[in-house]
Amino acid sequence: MIDKGFDVVAIDSEKIAFDLMLKRPEIIKQRAHLKTIQSMFQNLDFASLPFVDVVLASFSLPFCPPKYFNEFWKNLVSKIKLGGYFIGNTFDLGFTKFKSSTDMTFHDKQQTLDLFKDFNIIHFEEVKKESKENGQFEHFYIIFAQKK
Template sequence: MTHPIVGHRWTDYYNAVAGRPPRETLLVALAEFEMEQEPTSPRFAIDLGCGDGRDTIELLRRGWRVLGIDAEAQAIARLRNRSGIYHEQLETRIERFEQLTFPQNVDLVNASFCLQFCPPEDFPSLWQAIVMAIRPGGRFCGHLIGDRDSWASFPHLNHHRCDQVTDLLVPFVVEWLKEEEHPGKTALGTEKYWHLFHIVARKNS
């Protein structure tokens, strides 16, 4: 089966989502951080699958340092060319999930609607790397697709049952977990059945 977004379709996708606000999962995570004591230096986030910066921009606006990572060179170019970017607080990499090496003691790993694109055979090591990168008390926020999602039929994408998501989150205190399931459309207007897990979780101390 063909990848749901390939080639020039990424350009169409970036155009379709341009100007949209940050994801709710990120906003919930940031609200949790803001209830904690203000750090003496800027907090540090990794934005996985950052695209053209939908979430990265919000992190930078709030004074965070951000490492934005995306496999698409076009995404990184669009991010770096956005107006109002605090370039001194932003680092970017063009890398695939299965090739990533993470910094350690990260305050937040944000992964909005991107982890499904990690090949299934590489997902366990990617998830372990995410867990290890986050400092105790730091957070993960993002999404996983469920086993009833339309994209679960693509063998090169990963998906998870509810009990598998629970197992993945054992190293964390779950602060927000919302399961969403309904027919709908993609950003490109394609009919799709959505089965999603929206996650905000704090790593155990």
């Protein structure tokens, strides 16, 4: 995203995520265009976050616990400018690796589509496949949508 000319706010709960990212030469070069926030999604101070052109949430939203998800999602959507984009994933309960986690939020196909009532969906894909890990299945959705 930085290489494409965006200013980026990167959010993750784990310090190691930033430690790894900040070692990358292409990131070091463009450090002025990157702000990092170490926070759990559910604890984010949305008032201090900018309005954004794109939210890129790959394989991350489901890690917000169910108790906080609706509020978190409402706040996240409110920060996308009209005409801005969401790119990311939701996980179905058929994603067996995570199935027993009570701290994660799962959405089936209809529940995923319901999240995007304020968006035009540009690309929607259901991925259902055997995982590389033995006996596990991956079942998730890929969403590319534009806020109305």
